[in-house]
Amino acid sequence: MRAAVVQTNSNADRDRNLEVADRLVRRAAGEAAELIVLPEKFNVLGSPEDLVAGAEPLDGPTLSWASELAAELGIWLVAGSIVERAQGDRLHNTSVLLSPDGERVAAYRKIHLFDVEVEGVSYRESDVETPGEDIVVADAGELRLGPAVCYDLRFPELFRILALRGARAFSLPAAFTVPTGRAHWEILIRARAIENQAFVLASGQCGRHPDGKESYGHSMISDPWGRVLGAAGDELEAVVVADLDLDEQEAIRAKLPALANRRPGAYLWPEPAGALSS
Numbered sequence: 619m620r621a622a623v624v625q626t627n628s629n630a631d632r633d634r635n636l637e638v639a640d641r642l643v644r645r646a647a648g649e650a651a652e653l654i655v656l657p658e659k660f661n662v663l664g665s666p667e668d669l670v671a672g673a674e675p676l677d678g679p680t681l682s683w684a685s686e687l688a689a690e691l692g693i694w695l696v697a698g699s700i701v702e703r704a705q706g707d708r709l710h711n712t713s714v715l716l717s718p719d720g721e722r723v724a725a726y727r728k729i730h731l732f733d734v735e736v737e738g739v740s741y742r743e744s745d746v747e748t749p750g751e752d753i754v755v756a757d758a759g760e761l762r763l764g765p766a767v768c769y770d771l772r773f774p775e776l777f778r779i780l781a782l783r784g785a786r787a788f789s790l791p792a793a794f795t796v797p798t799g800r801a802h803w804e805i806l807i808r809a810r811a812i813e814n815q816a817f818v819l820a821s822g823q824c825g826r827h828p829d830g831k832e833s834y835g836h837s838m839i840s841d842p843w844g845r846v847l848g849a850a851g852d853e854l855e856a857v858v859v860a861d862l863d864l865d866e867q868e869a870i871r872a873k874l875p876a877l878a879n880r881r882p883g884a885y886l887w888p889e890p891a892g893a894l895s896s
Contacts, residue, residue, distance in 0.1 A: 799834025
């Protein structure tokens, strides 16, 4: 299967952002990509007020556009993530997989919210969004896909469960900060790939956004051996395309059967100690 990740520099203007996404998805499809992943909050990215104002239900204009585009191009499309206005006006950071018929196959709501401080800058996703509760896997043709979003990358438990549920690839829409991206982005992507002998399709935002924060970019695709099959740099708009060799993946899993050699009976979750419990 040929896959692509798309890199954008989104702002608070949904129409402008969808125009950019449309152009880049078409470019990827023109390079024969069958599965295309858009970045986190590709339709609206900005201040908390911008995110609340731009929140949509799953049948709103953004995913209607994505559905029509997937059907027109005959592709599997991970509509990165959007701020979803869900039941009771709760807001979720939601990634949606659309089929080549334009049907909504799966929706994953980001479980781990980015409440951190990075070089003196505070990020509080929980001020606006509610975390999801469900781990999701879905079939994108012959490829079983496990969706995650951005900060999820730091939680290996999620990816291991996805792999044990049959995921052969992980989609990762993201808007990684520049300081954490420089230090950790590629390392974590390749680690999740190696640990689970799976492909990682990491699609990032890049550059400055209206709230003054800056995303790292460097969208990339890693294979199950941890090799980077393709990567962008600091470009504000980019498309990275790579062929996913599923036969080689099967060979890696057969010759180095790390997943099969797990010892679940020996794994007992400890109680958090010290600062971890507070």
